[in-house]
Amino acid sequence: MEMMKNIYSRINSWLERKEPVALATIIESEGSTPQVAGASALFSEQGLLGGTLGGGVIEADAQVKAARCLKEGKSLYYELELRGDSLASEEAICGGSVSILIDASPLKHLETFRRLKESLFSRQAGLLISKVRMKPSGDVSISRRWLGEKPALEGIGEKEISSIAKEIEGSRHEGAPKMIRKKERGEGEILFFLERLSPLPQLVIAGAGHIGQAVAHLGKLLDFEVTVIDDRSEFANPKRFPEADAICVADISRAVADFPITSDTYIVIVTRGHSHDAEALRGCIQSPAAYIGMIGSRRKVALMREKFMAERWATAAEFDRIHAPIGLKIGSKTIAEIAVSIAAELVLVRSGVEQTKIAGHR
16 A cells, blocks of 8 residues: 655645755665655755655765755756665665656745645545656756546646656556656657655544553654544643644544544554543444554453453454554563554554564564
């Protein structure tokens, strides 16, 4: 499952400050490289602001070039070999190559990025089309368009875009970014970089205590769209959860039941007590959520399972898919360690790795 996991999830906040920034994107990679096509990073003249190109020599080189691009006001396209003598002696030899685009004026595309953000936060995927015109003089010009799921393909316009209509239509339904080269007679080359971007998976945390707070922080770092639910405003508020995308102060069981849960929703139940956990679980146990995890001892979980079976609130199969006790078995004891074990389990499920392959998982 592809998702909006790069700088595009945060770029608007930087651009709206109207400060000079450069957007660097790997648009093609071959062989063994630390990052693949689509990886992006935002730079100021002082250095990295967000995102990543994989660190190491690639990012260091891009940072220097980005600073120069900002100073000169010119965008740049270049290729970097990651073989042998091309790397510093202390760098690991990856044995591949990357093509990188540095946009010296991403602010010109602010409206495109705004539409992108609006689509993704409306839970709609779309296609970002970046057209790069490279002239024989070496000058590079960039234009960008956002194609949401609803607009018709004919509405894109431009003769060059129409010439790759088949590739565009294919990329609207495929996850991997694609780069297309088009030669211009006597005028250089045009590159089209197509990126299908999807909304971030949703992480719903029922419980705004210390564990919920730590999980919310890690969830944001791991590219989830974070929603926190609790019935106590003194706990569920922006001061305690500055990174949360949404905070819901309401009856926990009702709020969980009313949440628009999809197969891209991950639910973590870490409320302040057994009864609240049970009510939160009742609200989502029959949902299509990708993950439902609940905190508690094995004894507590076993007793709750008996209760759910006796009351016919769920079938055995429905209860047994719950991750309870929550988190990977890493011997966690502190709040931070418990949060790490939960976050690791979220990543495990999101990546599609069979949990039975993880020794000692349960």
